[in-house]
Amino acid sequence: xNNMFIGHKLIxxxxxxxxxxxxxxxxxEFALDFLKKNETNKDKKSVSLEKSISEYISEAHR
Numbered sequence: 758x759n760n761m762f763i764g765h766k767l768i769x770x771x772x773x774x775x776x777x778x779x780x781x782x783x784x785x786e787f788a789l790d791f792l793k794k795n796e797t798n799k800d801k802k803s804v805s806l807e808k809s810i811s812e813y814i815s816e817a818h819r
Contacts, residue, residue, distance in 0.1 A: 761781060761813070762780060763780070763781050765777060
């Protein structure tokens with residue numbers, strides 16, 4: 758189970774859908790640290806975040 762997200766909200770309109778992911782509050786404290794690491798090593802961190810999001814969505818819709 759993915760511990761990065763605690764919930765989500767789907768907002769649907771006629772043309773598109775927006776998915777809002779709610780982060781675990783304790784992880785939000787480290788947002789600046791995450792961004793700094795992401796700037797120094799974009800490929801690895803970006804894939805990690807994208808993978809976490811994909812896993813969360815897959816788990817949420819089983």
